[in-house]
Amino acid sequence: MAILKIARMGHPILIRKAEAVGEPGAAEIRHLVADMIETMLDAGGVGLAAPQVHVPLRLFVFRIPPERAGAAGDDGAMPITVVINPEIAFLGEERILRWEGCLSIPGLRAAVPRYARIRYAGVDCDERPVGAVASGFHAGVVQHEYDHLDGILYPMRMQDLSKFGFTEELARAGAMEGAG
Numbered sequence: 807m808a809i810l811k812i813a814r815m816g817h818p819i820l821i822r823k824a825e826a827v828g829e830p831g832a833a834e835i836r837h838l839v840a841d842m843i844e845t846m847l848d849a850g851g852v853g854l855a856a857p858q859v860h861v862p863l864r865l866f867v868f869r870i871p872p873e874r875a876g877a878a879g880d881d882g883a884m885p886i887t888v889v890i891n892p893e894i895a896f897l898g899e900e901r902i903l904r905w906e907g908c909l910s911i912p913g914l915r916a917a918v919p920r921y922a923r924i925r926y927a928g929v930d931c932d933e934r935p936v937g938a939v940a941s942g943f944h945a946g947v948v949q950h951e952y953d954h955l956d957g958i959l960y961p962m963r964m965q966d967l968s969k970f971g972f973t974e975e976l977a978r979a980g981a982m983e984g985a986g
Contacts, residue, residue: 810845810859815911819857821957824864830890835865836931839888842867851909853947855954858910865890865928866951870944880942889936892928894952896921897939904946905982906960907973915976917969918960920946 813820827835838861846854846867853868870884900922907915924945927937940948950960964970969981976982 807840807844809848810841812845812849812854812909813858813860815908815959817860817910819860819862820910820954820959822857822862823957824855824857824862824955827863827865827890830865830929830933831931835863835890838863839865839867839931843886843888846909849909853951854909855951857954857957864892864955866892866954868947868951870947874943881938881940881944884944887936888930889926889928889948889951890930892926892937892948892952892955894948895925897923897925902946903969904943906946906950908950908960910954911959911961913972913974915971915973915982916960916964917966917982918946918950918963919965920949920963924948926952 829835842854842859845859852871852874853866855866856863867886867888869886872883875883901919902922903917904920905915906918922945923939923941925939926948927935930936961970
C-alpha cells in the first residue's frame, strides 16, 4: 500500500465529473481503494474520493469514528466503508448547517448546508451492495464525498461566507459552535 498525493483546490480534476467504475472488483480498483484508505487514515480524514487522489472515478471511502458520532441525531460510529458507483437520494427538505473541512482544502473550514437525511447505495470491491439511510454526521460525510464525484467542492455549497475561515482562527473565536 502507498500514501497517495492529494489534489489541492485549483487542480482541474477536482471540478470535473468522475466516470463510472467499469469493474469494481478489478485488481487496480482494489489496489486504489487500499491506497485511498491508507491515505485517508494517514491524513486523519473521515472520507476520501478518488478524484482527490487524481483518479477520475466514481468511488469514495469513509469512516465515522466514535468521537465524531456522539451528537444527537447521529447514526453512530461506522467502520471504513467503500462505495463504488454511488447513487444518493435526499429524504425530505430539511437541511442543517455542518462544519466541514477537506483534505483538498487544508486548514480551512466552513458551515455548509446539507440535507439532514439521505439514502445512498453503491457496491464494494466484491460487488456486494452497500448503502444506508443516513443522518447527522454520517449523512454529511457521504454528501461531501459524493459531491467530489460531481466536481463540487464544499465552498461551492456555501450560502454565508462569514462562516468560512482558517480552522485555527475559527476555533480561537469559538465560531464553530452551534452548527452541525
